[in-house]
Amino acid sequence: MIDLHAHSIASDGTDSPEQLIQKAADAGLSAIALTDHDTIAGIRPAEKMAQKLGIEFIPGCEISTSTAEGRFHILGLWVPSGNEKFDAYLQHLKDMRKIRNEKIISRFNDFGIPITLKDVEAEAHGSQADYEPSIGRPHFAAALMRKGLVNSRSEAFAKWIGEQGLAYVPKAVPHTEEAIQILAAIGALPILAHPFLKLQDEATLDHLLPRLKQNGLAGIEVWHSKHSQDQVETLQRLAKKHDLGVSGGSDYHGLNKPAIHIGTGENNLRIPYQVLDDLKMSLKRGRSNV
Numbered sequence: 001m002i003d004l005h006a007h008s009i010a011s012d013g014t015d016s017p018e019q020l021i022q023k024a025a026d027a028g029l030s031a032i033a034l035t036d037h038d039t040i041a042g043i044r045p046a047e048k049m050a051q052k053l054g055i056e057f058i059p060g061c062e063i064s065t066s067t068a069e070g071r072f073h074i075l076g077l078w079v080p081s082g083n084e085k086f087d088a089y090l091q092h093l094k095d096m097r098k099i100r101n102e103k104i105i106s107r108f109n110d111f112g113i114p115i116t117l118k119d120v121e122a123e124a125h126g127s128q129a130d131y132e133p134s135i136g137r138p139h140f141a142a143a144l145m146r147k148g149l150v151n152s153r154s155e156a157f158a159k160w161i162g163e164q165g166l167a168y169v170p171k172a173v174p175h176t177e178e179a180i181q182i183l184a185a186i187g188a189l190p191i192l193a194h195p196f197l198k199l200q201d202e203a204t205l206d207h208l209l210p211r212l213k214q215n216g217l218a219g220i221e222v223w224h225s226k227h228s229q230d231q232v233e234t235l236q237r238l239a240k241k242h243d244l245g246v247s248g249g250s251d252y253h254g255l256n257k258p259a260i261h262i263g264t265g266e267n268n269l270r271i272p273y274q275v276l277d278d279l280k281m282s283l284k285r286g287r288s289n290v
């Protein structure tokens with residue numbers, strides 16, 4: 001079995017990249033992808049650990065994007081390290097996050113809530129470990145809890161930082177098409193992540209997929225901790241119809257999403273190695289077309 005979607009302390013997970021790889025190996029997985037939000041800072045240490053443990057490693061990331069039909073996360077599998085163009089792109093995404101985080105802080109301060117960017121950054125465990133983690137709302141939630149300003153993560157989102165929250169600021173994100181194009185151009189494999197997580201319906205996806213494919217989309221994430229069996233079947237049908245590959249992963253976040261386990265998700269996720277073999281074929285075809 002394999003898992004092609006997981007987060008470390010380089011974004012909003014709670015395991016170091018090394019711990020994450022260790023857990024994947026302990027779970028008996030044959031392959032694991034690290035796909036932190038908008039960053040590849042955890043790739044190198046994860047790769048080293050994977051070599052040591054003899055587990056296949058796929059360097060990846062997950063980019064937040066939006067297009068006419070809504071907000072979508074795009075997974076890039078087999079992202080290169082040391083690619084100037086891609087590094088500059090990720091730096092740009094990080095700068096946009098920083099601007100947004102500062103706006104959220106000033107909203108809190110407008111409400112008289114004494115929270116600082118330092119408090120929030122301190123919740124990104126990667127800060128201490130020198131991963132320059134990508135900071136987002138889960139870190140705000142953790143800071144609010146630590147200061148006793150809310151009792152739970154869900155209260156933090158409901159009251160403050162969720163879309164209906166008092167301090168909510170939308171993140172300025174790149175166009176879905178642009179992110180897909182960039183990933184394809186650097187020789188990575190762009191995959192539409194958890195298409196049903198934000199309540200998109202089948203008709204919307206059916207309409208959207210041809211356009212994303214034209215821009216270089218290679219596949220969709222069919223298996224995911226939050227997809228029902230019905231949704232899995234719908235996505236398999238859509239992938240077939242639009243001649244797209246299929247991928248799958250747990251979206252493991254460590255203690256930030258404690259119900260999700262590496263490899264098995266919320267219990268019964270089982271993604272066979274064949275899925276990875278097919279994606280490798282698709283990657284080869286994509287690279288030879290560039």
Ligand code: AMP
Pocket residue numbers: 012037064135136137138153154157158162171
């Ligand atoms: P950001 O990229 O900063 O907008 O943060 C997105 C992260 O916040 C994702 O990893 C989500 O899992 C998490 N998130 C979004 N909404 C909620 C919610 N209502 N409760 C808990 N976590 C959430």
Ligand code: FE
Pocket residue numbers: 007012037253
């Ligand atoms: Fe996340």
Ligand code: FE
Pocket residue numbers: 062073193194
């Ligand atoms: Fe996601």
Ligand code: ZN
Pocket residue numbers: 005006007062251
């Ligand atoms: Zn994810």
